[in-house]
Amino acid sequence: MPNIQKTKTSIDAVPDGGKESGNKDEWVIRGTDIEKTYDSWLPFGRTVEALDGASLTVNEAELVGIVGGNGSGKSTLMEILVGVLERDGGTVERRGTVGWCPQETLLYDRLTVRETMGLFGRGYGMDRDEIADRLGWLADKLGYEEYLDTRIDHLSGGNHQKVNLSVALLHQPDVLLLDEPYTGFDWETYQTFWDLTDELAKQGIAIVIISHFVEEHDRFDRIYELQDHRLALQEPEKQAVPAEGV
Amino acid sequence: MGRATRQREAVSAGVRTFLREPTNVVLLVVLPPLVLFMYDLALGPITEAPGIEFVPGGAELGGALFATAFLSGLLGVFQVVGTVDSDRRLVVCGYHSVGVLLARFLTILLAGGLVAGITFVTFLLRSNITPERPALAFGVLVSAAVIYGLLGICLGALVGRELEGSLVLVFLADIDSFGAIGAVPTENDVLEYFPLATPHDMLDATVYEGTVSGGDAVTVAVYILVLGLFAIGAVLIGGDSI
Numbered sequence: 322m323p324n325i326q327k328t329k330t331s332i333d334a335v336p337d338g339g340k341e342s343g344n345k346d347e348w349v350i351r352g353t354d355i356e357k358t359y360d361s362w363l364p365f366g367r368t369v370e371a372l373d374g375a376s377l378t379v380n381e382a383e384l385v386g387i388v389g390g391n392g393s394g395k396s397t398l399m400e401i402l403v404g405v406l407e408r409d410g411g412t413v414e415r416r417g418t419v420g421w422c423p424q425e426t427l428l429y430d431r432l433t434v435r436e437t438m439g440l441f442g443r444g445y446g447m448d449r450d451e452i453a454d455r456l457g458w459l460a461d462k463l464g465y466e467e468y469l470d471t472r473i474d475h476l477s478g479g480n481h482q483k484v485n486l487s488v489a490l491l492h493q494p495d496v497l498l499l500d501e502p503y504t505g506f507d508w509e510t511y512q513t514f515w516d517l518t519d520e521l522a523k524q525g526i527a528i529v530i531i532s533h534f535v536e537e538h539d540r541f542d543r544i545y546e547l548q549d550h551r552l553a554l555q556e557p558e559k560q561a562v563p564a565e566g567v
Numbered sequence: 568m569g570r571a572t573r574q575r576e577a578v579s580a581g582v583r584t585f586l587r588e589p590t591n592v593v594l595l596v597v598l599p600p601l602v603l604f605m606y607d608l609a610l611g612p613i614t615e616a617p618g619i620e621f622v623p624g625g626a627e628l629g630g631a632l633f634a635t636a637f638l639s640g641l642l643g644v645f646q647v648v649g650t651v652d653s654d655r656r657l658v659v660c661g662y663h664s665v666g667v668l669l670a671r672f673l674t675i676l677l678a679g680g681l682v683a684g685i686t687f688v689t690f691l692l693r694s695n696i697t698p699e700r701p702a703l704a705f706g707v708l709v710s711a712a713v714i715y716g717l718l719g720i721c722l723g724a725l726v727g728r729e730l731e732g733s734l735v736l737v738f739l740a741d742i743d744s745f746g747a748i749g750a751v752p753t754e755n756d757v758l759e760y761f762p763l764a765t766p767h768d769m770l771d772a773t774v775y776e777g778t779v780s781g782g783d784a785v786t787v788a789v790y791i792l793v794l795g796l797f798a799i800g801a802v803l804i805g806g807d808s809i
Contacts, residue, residue, distance in 0.1 A: 427656040440577070445660055
């Protein structure tokens with residue numbers, strides 16, 4: 322079963338057209354008391370606790386950050402919110418469509434960029450023209466137009482990540498879940514990325530960004546921190562300075 | 568967007584991805600004749616051992632079955648291990664998980680069919696035996712490819728690593744093949760339940776007698792069905808552990 326609840330009947334050809342500003346009181350994704358422990362079915366395998374009672378709510382048009390050290394369970398939380406990973410306890414509710422940009426670029430190395438978008442776009446329920454229009458816009462915006470017919474395994478790390486992000490943005494989802502989305506970006510693309518998130522948030526799209534650290538604190542409505550497997554809202558004064566690990 | 572369109576897109580992407588991997592093409596084209604040759608060479612001394620009887624062409628026939636099964640199994644392992652995470656993303660993007668697995672399986676089936684074809688042609692060229700029912704014999708080889716392709720999917724999903732999965736497969740295919748052709752001097756009934764036992768009997772019958780036993784065909788069909796269900800379960804649970 323697809324993990325994305327599809328409620329839209331059409332996808333705007335013009336990315337910033339047709340969407341109204343969101344209501345920050347309307348939640349789009351909500352996780353309550355999420356528990357997760359990794360067990361191995363092999364004998365002598367390790368058991369690792371990842372999440373202990375994590376709860377968060379993300380509303381329309383909100384930009385939410387999740388920070389935490391290496392191995393703190395950030396990606397696990399995101400995968401559970403997306404629905405790609407089973408949780409041991411708690412609940413996850415989603416409204417609308419979800420776009421997921423995983424930390425690892427989960428793409429098919431031997432497909433070209435255009436073929437990749439075609440494959441994922443079909444999954445989203447888009448037709449050929451919609452995919453082409455949207456891909457053209459994303460490639461122009463993120464600066465990889467000349468690589469549309471290049472195989473994924475022939476792309477540089479930064480362009481790889483741009484395509485990874487584009488897969489999440491392709492269908493103009495209602496909520497974006499981005500795990501370290503700007504890894505490998507040059508400065509110009511990094512700035513473009515933040516401009517894009519501002520644009521999308523203004524259209525009402527909820528955005529959750531995971532990072533080791535968050536530099537641009539002012540951009541976020543809220544920042545959660547994962548520590549000792551527990552998720553807590555960062556205090557406002559702590560949000561004003563970079564978190565540990567910068 | 569219809570389910571068929573998505574399925575077609577997934578299969579098409581799977582085949583393109585597969586054929587653009589040089590190792591896969593080498594596996595498909597070069598290895599079948601090589602494995603057949605080496606198998607024949609390895610069996611030479613065994614056929615002369617006391618207590619072991621081989622029909623003429625038995626070694627070549629066993630080699631054809633082994634090459635088809637083993638290479639299809641390897642393709643199954645590589646297909647699943649190499650794509651399991653990206654496939655999970657496809658499911659998040661709207662594909663059905665069974666549909667994605669079906670796309671992988673169809674790619675393996677296509678590749679397994681090609682391996683079976685190349686192996687069969689090599690067998691015909693190397694051996695002086697003319698099969699009584701060549702189409703049926705080829706069909707049996709394809710069924711062996713399907714069985715081992717599914718075994719490869721299961722191993723790939725459960726073991727999650729190409730090297731370890733391949734080693735398990737080598738061990739299994741060797742024991743299985745040697746047991747099926749009678750090179751293992753044992754009366755142990757367990758060998759009768761190994762994956763290649765029935766396909767070997769069927770291949771013998773189609774090549775030498777031109778017949779197919781209904782019971783054998785049902786056994787192979789049940790084997791494929793059970794392995795298919797097991798493969799679905801293995802892929803669905805395989806990604807949630809460390």
